[in-house]
Amino acid sequence: MVMIDGENYEFDRLKDENGKILYGLIDFLKEFELVETTHQRAKLKYKISFVGVITYKEYVIIVLPKFYSKLNIKLDISLEEIKKELVQTIRVLRAYSKSRESKAQDLEYLNIEESNNEIILADYILTDFIKNGLINIRNIKETKNINATVNWSKTVEKTAPIFSDNTPIYIDNISYHHKKNDVFIWIHKKALIYCHKKYSKILGYNINIKDDICNNIKLKDKEIENLLRKKMLLTYKEREKQLLKVLYMLWKNIQNKNISSRISLYGVRNFYNVWEKVCKHILSSEDSLKNNIEKPIWFTITPYAKCYAEKTLIPDVLRRYKSNLLILDAKYRNLEYGKVFNFIQKETYYKMLNNPGVEEVLKQIAYKLIFEKIKLDIGVEKIYNIFLYPKVFNDNNIFQIIGGVNLDFIWSLETEYVANVYVSAAKAMDMYINKERLSENSVNEFIETLKRFDVDYIIASRNK
Numbered sequence: 001m002v003m004i005d006g007e008n009y010e011f012d013r014l015k016d017e018n019g020k021i022l023y024g025l026i027d028f029l030k031e032f033e034l035v036e037t038t039h040q041r042a043k044l045k046y047k048i049s050f051v052g053v054i055t056y057k058e059y060v061i062i063v064l065p066k067f068y069s070k071l072n073i074k075l076d077i078s079l080e081e082i083k084k085e086l087v088q089t090i091r092v093l094r095a096y097s098k099s100r101e102s103k104a105q106d107l108e109y110l111n112i113e114e115s116n117n118e119i120i121l122a123d124y125i126l127t128d129f130i131k132n133g134l135i136n137i138r139n140i141k142e143t144k145n146i147n148a149t150v151n152w153s154k155t156v157e158k159t160a161p162i163f164s165d166n167t168p169i170y171i172d173n174i175s176y177h178h179k180k181n182d183v184f185i186w187i188h189k190k191a192l193i194y195c196h197k198k199y200s201k202i203l204g205y206n207i208n209i210k211d212d213i214c215n216n217i218k219l220k221d222k223e224i225e226n227l228l229r230k231k232m233l234l235t236y237k238e239r240e241k242q243l244l245k246v247l248y249m250l251w252k253n254i255q256n257k258n259i260s261s262r263i264s265l266y267g268v269r270n271f272y273n274v275w276e277k278v279c280k281h282i283l284s285s286e287d288s289l290k291n292n293i294e295k296p297i298w299f300t301i302t303p304y305a306k307c308y309a310e311k312t313l314i315p316d317v318l319r320r321y322k323s324n325l326l327i328l329d330a331k332y333r334n335l336e337y338g339k340v341f342n343f344i345q346k347e348t349y350y351k352m353l354n355n356p357g358v359e360e361v362l363k364q365i366a367y368k369l370i371f372e373k374i375k376l377d378i379g380v381e382k383i384y385n386i387f388l389y390p391k392v393f394n395d396n397n398i399f400q401i402i403g404g405v406n407l408d409f410i411w412s413l414e415t416e417y418v419a420n421v422y423v424s425a426a427k428a429m430d431m432y433i434n435k436e437r438l439s440e441n442s443v444n445e446f447i448e449t450l451k452r453f454d455v456d457y458i459i460a461s462r463n464k
Helices: 023-031 080-097 104-109 118-132 152-158 182-203 221-234 238-255 271-282 287-292 358-374 425-433 440-462
Strands: 002-004 008-010 035-040 043-048 051-056 059-064 138-144 162-164 167-169 174-180 263-268 297-300 305-308 317-321 324-330 336-342 347-353 382-391 399-405 418-424
Touching: 023 035, 023 051, 051 080, 051 118, 059 080, 080 182, 080 263, 080 271, 080 425, 104 263, 118 182, 118 238, 118 263, 182 221, 182 238, 221 238, 263 271, 271 324, 271 425, 287 317, 287 358, 317 440, 324 358, 358 382, 358 418, 382 425, 382 440, 399 440, 418 425
Parallel strands: 002 059, 324 382, 382 418
Antiparallel strands: 008 043, 035 043, 051 059, 051 263, 138 174, 162 167, 297 305, 317 324, 336 347, 399 418
């Protein structure tokens, strides 16, 4: 099943193989505050606020970001048909979870400490295998007279020497013999095969795991659980300790028959935080410039006193290039100029859809007014005000300027507006995943495009 973040769906979208609606899943998502019900044209619908993967019993629900809403997403679409979009979404979520600037509330369904979340455990196990291979726990046994390093303290303590010319000679030398522990390799392989079969396509892994488990090892589930728990307490190697802990958590989760453990989530409820981080990264935001924004001053008259507020307005992205300053706000919205049908008046008209509210426009205007006062002090001559919207489009450019928004009662000049700019979601997320940033040349081309748009806007507004 494939869904889109923020879209409204009828309840029959989520059905089992017998055509019954999965009310249990919907109730769970309501409990986690990931779904809200709405009334639309006298029909009860639900809207999901989440991006990532949800597993419920044997069902897998993929929730893609809202900028994929124009894809032809059918109820029974296969994973292969959306593989590119799914893999990129999972990879950007994985990169965001490892970022120092990721917000704590967004890591609720990405954090390995969420022990009941099977997808996260599977992601860790598969990633660890790609990086480190199979677990390599070795048993250490005391043995006599083998070709290994002699443990002299144990040899002197436990064996009797023979003497030759008053010199002790030890015949039965005690050595430590290291041998691979096949039981833990067997447990690790079982977990890998389970995770690979269930989650590798969803999580975007293409790895080869041989299904050659040692059949001579027979352990009950409780025995495996106990072995993992005991070994966790005895090992001091960081990788082994963490992997054993995750294997233990996975094993307990698989054996838990409680229905509440059958739902797992991998993703975020607020993808706009991810989009903001992507924009900040690729544009190399200069966060130090935000220190120029003063906090509001509160005061009283009798007696006269004043104090500064704890917080102030903070733009998402600030970027200087030569004598230009870009003030950019990342907007996780499907902005478009489209048709709307009025059911009462029975007529169709055009309007801007999914646009930011007036308070967001006013905030952006305030940013520019602040920096206009100090622009010479920070080496800036021209300031550009921009909203950035993710979009799926086929173009060599990463940016597309589609228009703008202004408020005449504040700005009277023709060139004063906030530009609406589409950003290629695919290109931007790929750059974020690969830790790449826009080149100086790309930033320069973007500014040149903004300059040309200034001229086009003046001509269009004069000829309206």
